[in-house]
Amino acid sequence: MTRILIRAGKSPLTVLSHEQSLSTSRLGVFGSNSGNMLFYSAVFRVLSVPGAEVVANSYVHERPVHLGTYINRTNEEFDRFVLPMANSYRDTFLPHLERLAKVIERLKIPVTVVGIGAQLPYGTEFDSLPDNYKKIVTRFTRAVLNRSASIGVRGEYTARMLKYLGFGDEHVRVIGCPSMFGNGPLGPLVRKVDRLAYDSPIAISYTPKVKGVDRLVEANTDRYPNSVIVPQQHHRLALMLWGENPAKVPNKRMPIHTEHPLYENDRMRFFVDASTWVDFMAEQHFAFGTRIHGNVAGVLAGTPSVVLAHDSRTVELSEYHGIPYRLYSELPPDVDAQRLYEEADFDAFGPRQAETFETYVRFLEHNDLEHVFQPGKANPAYDEALAAAPFPGPVHTLMASDVVGRRQVMSRLRWLRQGHEGDLERRAYEFEPPFREPRGQRTLEERVTELEKELRVQQESLASWRGRMGRVLRINPLSTGGRR
Known part of the structure; x- marks a missing residue:
């Protein structure tokens, strides 16, 4: 083999x-x-x-x-x-x-x-x-x-x-x-609708470091209420799973913190398996944004996609594969998804x-x-x-209100708790009852007494060791090279 x-x-x-x-x-x-x-x-x-x-x-x-x-x-x-x-x-x-x-x-x-x-x-x-x-x-x-x-x-x-x-x-x-x-080989990209509607499902990818991308995301998620953003960095997964905010949020309009409307309204989706990502993209009418693989996931699903290219990498991959792209620097930062959709040439992709x-x-x-x-x-x-394979679906935020989202939150709680024995071993937010001794734990006084006893034992052991070493040195001075 x-x-x-x-x-x-x-x-x-x-x-x-x-x-x-x-x-x-x-x-x-x-x-x-x-x-x-x-x-x-x-x-x-x-x-x-x-x-x-x-x-x-x-x-x-x-x-x-x-x-x-x-x-x-x-x-x-x-x-x-x-x-x-x-x-x-x-x-x-x-x-x-x-x-x-x-x-x-x-x-x-x-x-x-x-x-x-x-x-x-x-x-x-x-x-x-x-x-x-x-x-x-x-x-x-x-x-x-x-x-x-x-x-x-x-x-x-x-x-x-x-x-x-x-x-x-x-x-x-x-x-x-x-x-x-x-x-x-993939097939052609075919428009699913003649024109994007107010309620069209749209997937938007974004790169936080790209200047003006906050306006792109904000404008299009406002225009299309059934649109979602698809983050890709592990930091964003921590944000969605655990509400883990970055140490600094220099731009509150960027959807990278728990107070952002897209987080609060559960309009983010993260994927931990390629197959579930592609399946989700197949349900969208359109995909666009600055992430090359956010759009590759779209074309793999047969969904019309447009890359907003911003560096050498996104340009060369789009050109080689025939994925429609626009230079983001040449567009208004809040460009409408409909404009991208209607101006894109999807016919060149298939051949x-x-x-x-x-x-x-x-x-x-x-x-x-x-x-x-x-x-x-x-x-x-x-x-x-x-x-x-029973892969988990897309990750929802902690603010999800539907059944799928709530079940995910339950899963996270189970993951954290790990059962009653796990709770007993947990040291974070540890509580000492003022009167009743918790099962399996000692009171503060008992702990102090035990430490004092251990200290006496160690002191007695050290004194005994010093006595033995003194006898050894008196009997065999060569053991220290002749020095006393």
């Missing part, structure tokens, strides 16, 4: 509750951004051919601990290491990228990177790249190419950047994002899919990766298991 280790938070077949999905890691099981689920779930399915075992690495190879142990296990237990990547050529990811480079340099098995991209301000010239950025990107790319036939990048911009750094076309393949190919899919398949085969689209390699058992 071929064993493939894949860079992923978990297997797409593994069912975790909302609470587990956040608590399994400091960044959530999906690694900070839930958009990651879309591309690693797609690669998981594509490589899950009969006779292959695909195992998630839980992102351990880029953490600053126990790298040697993970490297040895990878070499000993697996035949391949496949890394579905995101906008990993970016400044904030450089420490992780450098650790991955160290790992790959010590691996003895083939390594394949699928869909890595640059994230730089739109229009950045390569001769202005910082030296440290160029050094780490070069080291990582060289390490990968020493273990593979080629590296798959997200778009032409990233390919040009790598060429500037010395990596030729023979080693760099533009393949887009693997999230688009999990089930084969592009067969070509990009074929390019992706050739890349897999160039790197000797078997896949489910090859003759005789389909794996219907995988799809059946995915369809049967």
Whole structure:
């Protein structure tokens, strides 16, 4: 049996509750951004051919601990290491990228990177790249190419950047994002309605750091009361599950705190599984916003979507896959969803899919990766298991008033309480009854008495030890090197 280790938070077949999905890691099981689920779930399915075992690495190879142990296990237990990547050529990811480079340099098995991209301000010239950025990107790319036939990048911009750094076309393949190919080539995008109505269901994605996005969200959620926002960061999941506000809220109009109207009216939805996300998007009339995978989830569901591109990454992915996009900087910050919907050219999307899919398949085969689209390699058992898995649905806020939302709040309370025994062991907000002794606990006086007794015992033990050591020194002065 071929064993493939894949860079992923978990297997797409593994069912975790909302609470587990956040608590399994400091960044959530999906690694900070839930958009990651879309591309690693797609690669998981594509490589899950009969006779292959695909195992998630839980992102351990880029953490600053126990790298040697993970490297040895990878070499000993697996035949391949496949890394579905995101906008990993970016400044904030450089420490992780450098650790991955160290790992790959010590691996003895083939390594394949699928869909890595640059994230730089739109229009950045390569001769202005910082030296440290160029050094780490070069080291990582060289390490990968020493273990593979080629590296798959997200778009032409990233390919040009790598060429500037010395990596030729023979080693760099533009393949887009693997999230688009999990089930084969996609069909056309067809408008579900001629015109958006007041009550149209709309999904809006947003990136808090993009200037003016608060006005975009506010204007369109006011115009369309059945619209919802779909956050993607683990911080927002903590906000929705537990009411965990950020340390600072510099802009109260941004929907990142519990007092925001969208939180109070339960108009946020978060997803901890790719399949439930796509199912939800299939119910929407339109999707738009600044998050690339917020819109990829839309097109995977066949829902017309428009990317509001704001950096090199969102532009190159939209162009490569034929997803309609607009440069956000050229639009009014409060642009109406209806304007985006009516001005978008959805007809160009469908014809592009067969070509990009074929390019992706050739890349897999160039790197000797078997896949489910090859003759005789389909794996219907995988799809059946995915369809049967009891995944939790979208996360609601704590302010949800419908039955689904209230049941989620009940689930969170059960998660916190963990039964009566758990409550007895809990130290937060601990209470000492003024008269009756709680079961299994001692009064304050009894605790003080016990500590005083323990102190006397320790003092007597210390005095006894000193006496013994004095006798030893008198009998054998050489034990201290002749000193008394």
